Amino acid sequence: MSAPAGTGHPVLEIRGLRVDYGRGSQAVHAVIDTDLTLRRGEVVGLAGESGSGKSTLAYGATRLLRQPGVIAGGNVIFRPDADRPDLGIDILDASPGDLRSMRWRDVALVFQSAMNSLNPVLSVRSQLTDTLAAHLPHTSKTERVERAAELLKLVGISPDRLTSYPHELSGGMKQRVMIAMALALDPQVVIMDEPTTALDVVTQRQILQQIIELRDRLAFSVLFITHDLSLLLEMADTIAIMYAGRIVESAPAEQLFRAPRHPYSAALLNSFPSLHGERKVMSGIPGSPPDLRSVPAGCAFQPRCPYALPRCAVEVPPLSEPAVRTTSHRVVACWLQEEAEQPAALAAPEPEARARRLVSSAPIPAPEPFGGPL
Amino acid sequence: MTASTSTPALPASDRPRGTPVLEARGLTKLFRIRSPRERGKNRFRATVHAVEDVDLVLETGRVTAVVGESGSGKTTLARMLAQLIKPTSGQILLDGKPVSGRRLHAYRTKVQMVFQDPFASLNPVHNVRYHLSRPVRIHHRAHGKAAVNAAVDALLSRVRLEPPRNFTDKLPHELSGGQRQRVAIARALAAGPTILLADEPVSMLDVSIRLGVLNLLGELRDVEGLAILYVTHDIASARYFADTMTVMYAGRVVESGPSLEVTDHPSHPYTQLLLDAAPDPERPGPQVIEARGSAPSLIAPPSGCRFHPRCPHAMPICSEQQPAQETVGEGHVAACWLHHADFSLGTDSPRN
Numbered sequence: 001m002s003a004p005a006g007t008g009h010p011v012l013e014i015r016g017l018r019v020d021y022g023r024g025s026q027a028v029h030a031v032i033d034t035d036l037t038l039r040r041g042e043v044v045g046l047a048g049e050s051g052s053g054k055s056t057l058a059y060g061a062t063r064l065l066r067q068p069g070v071i072a073g074g075n076v077i078f079r080p081d082a083d084r085p086d087l088g089i090d091i092l093d094a095s096p097g098d099l100r101s102m103r104w105r106d107v108a109l110v111f112q113s114a115m116n117s118l119n120p121v122l123s124v125r126s127q128l129t130d131t132l133a134a135h136l137p138h139t140s141k142t143e144r145v146e147r148a149a150e151l152l153k154l155v156g157i158s159p160d161r162l163t164s165y166p167h168e169l170s171g172g173m174k175q176r177v178m179i180a181m182a183l184a185l186d187p188q189v190v191i192m193d194e195p196t197t198a199l200d201v202v203t204q205r206q207i208l209q210q211i212i213e214l215r216d217r218l219a220f221s222v223l224f225i226t227h228d229l230s231l232l233l234e235m236a237d238t239i240a241i242m243y244a245g246r247i248v249e250s251a252p253a254e255q256l257f258r259a260p261r262h263p264y265s266a267a268l269l270n271s272f273p274s275l276h277g278e279r280k281v282m283s284g285i286p287g288s289p290p291d292l293r294s295v296p297a298g299c300a301f302q303p304r305c306p307y308a309l310p311r312c313a314v315e316v317p318p319l320s321e322p323a324v325r326t327t328s329h330r331v332v333a334c335w336l337q338e339e340a341e342q343p344a345a346l347a348a349p350e351p352e353a354r355a356r357r358l359v360s361s362a363p364i365p366a367p368e369p370f371g372g373p374l
Numbered sequence: 375m376t377a378s379t380s381t382p383a384l385p386a387s388d389r390p391r392g393t394p395v396l397e398a399r400g401l402t403k404l405f406r407i408r409s410p411r412e413r414g415k416n417r418f419r420a421t422v423h424a425v426e427d428v429d430l431v432l433e434t435g436r437v438t439a440v441v442g443e444s445g446s447g448k449t450t451l452a453r454m455l456a457q458l459i460k461p462t463s464g465q466i467l468l469d470g471k472p473v474s475g476r477r478l479h480a481y482r483t484k485v486q487m488v489f490q491d492p493f494a495s496l497n498p499v500h501n502v503r504y505h506l507s508r509p510v511r512i513h514h515r516a517h518g519k520a521a522v523n524a525a526v527d528a529l530l531s532r533v534r535l536e537p538p539r540n541f542t543d544k545l546p547h548e549l550s551g552g553q554r555q556r557v558a559i560a561r562a563l564a565a566g567p568t569i570l571l572a573d574e575p576v577s578m579l580d581v582s583i584r585l586g587v588l589n590l591l592g593e594l595r596d597v598e599g600l601a602i603l604y605v606t607h608d609i610a611s612a613r614y615f616a617d618t619m620t621v622m623y624a625g626r627v628v629e630s631g632p633s634l635e636v637t638d639h640p641s642h643p644y645t646q647l648l649l650d651a652a653p654d655p656e657r658p659g660p661q662v663i664e665a666r667g668s669a670p671s672l673i674a675p676p677s678g679c680r681f682h683p684r685c686p687h688a689m690p691i692c693s694e695q696q697p698a699q700e701t702v703g704e705g706h707v708a709a710c711w712l713h714h715a716d717f718s719l720g721t722d723s724p725r726n
Binding site: 049050170172200201202203204205227228229230231233234257267268271272273274275276279281282283284285286288289 | 584589668
């Protein structure tokens, strides 16, 4: 198993990234001064509602953004060598040639909808071998087909599916093919943008297990983007929460779940009904996410925040360490942290740090007998 | 959710809470698929068994959830209840009387539907007033311009879009997702229904506003006594919001009962799988579900119990005979051979 959250060397560092849509005074600021660090072997979850800028952040950081998207500033440092942590390449400054070879070999992506990401008129084999041929031109055709078969086996698909076309595969299998394709060149970083959103809950669970299993085996790092915070709480080491283009809180998953410090994180956690215990009335969050064309002044969450202070409407809170001192790496952007007293909902004591794992390294236990004695 | 004590003002609440208003008996829908190459008799070669032999009761002042994955037949069931598609066999009873396909207008006055995607279900070139005033007129809820406008305002207030005058002239693109879905709910209410069929009403909305819309539907149930069908794939929201729950798998009902009872004591292996697969941060340890394949083809569904190829507890009989609905608790039934008297210790056996 990889190193616990927050201790490994960074492999991808996003510093002050700004992404706009459009230019000049009409520009919509989709990602504003965002910092995010992905360490080796870590799963970082990026959660937010639609329009919060989470996908834009990923596409900006990999320079896959299309017009009218513009990277307005910042650095994205990729550190290719685990043994030389000071060596870094700025993806945003890389030449087109460097970028082309770096993409997929070092940083791979799994896109949102697997249904549309595969070419419907090409077989799985040709799509997998195309990737290999583009990046490893010296390999022979036989080698590439062998590698493609190996990749399918890796994600739990029988290699005889190589000749299948996308329409012959189920949604879950298509998503597995996409993951296999992302892993084709042993990347160090895999960015996954809502990889399970269109899938049924059982399939989703199987895919997530697969991702974590592969991560444990191949030791890549994952930036996992989703709107479903409850999913991240189970699989991510660190969770960053975005709202209106900014990261408002970032903390180890367990800490975020037990002791959120930002009112938005707390409210978001309170938006997922539980599967256990008494049925409680939950309120969700009043209002709706802001339109990025007219973001409220100061803290963007302030109009929906139950604890808003006068200064929240004026100044943007910086992302800094919370007032309640912690042992873990966590930051929060909220003026409440400078107040003497915190609302009870935001002052829960922090739990002991422990890694949450979807998949344990222990052998899978036999299923409990069902329905009592049979 | 606390029951409100406010004075009932609508026809829905004339009857005591829990009166059955809409019933499905043995509802079945088979879709015949046309083969593009064949002509004549052989044109319909395959049959999709979308919904088979489903019984369901909607009661006043109660929310009934239908939970299932895609392809389980939950939307087909809702559409049959809305009479948007005709059942292949089975009966629908409204207030105890069988409905025929003829008196559709009268039926729609009582039974209305809310669709999944508020971005698609509202006409982008018409404003909110248009969307709400048409059903008000068509179902004769008000006559004359002033009365219709007053009815539109009242509808917007009922779905908490206040003050109404801020919304009546808005076009759908000027509204947020949550507001759009509220307009869609108001449009369904405009006919003055006693029964609301909501097909995944919150799945297209942002997480932070889902509960607001569910709570609104909950209020309509509590205050106005509406009978609500809540079709969803999200078992956690069904647990939160619904009074009773019906779990469907591959076109059949596998388990139904009071929603807390079903989620706290799932008695069908499929319900257990669904609960194990749902994201749950409270779960004490790592949860590992075994990869047990995926939902079956509905063109050639498995024999016997449709879940048996994926079931970890499958017995020989499961592939041979369709299990009957066995009572496993108060008002709680599961269609599983494990609960049959011949295979278990009967209904007294401990369930986990």
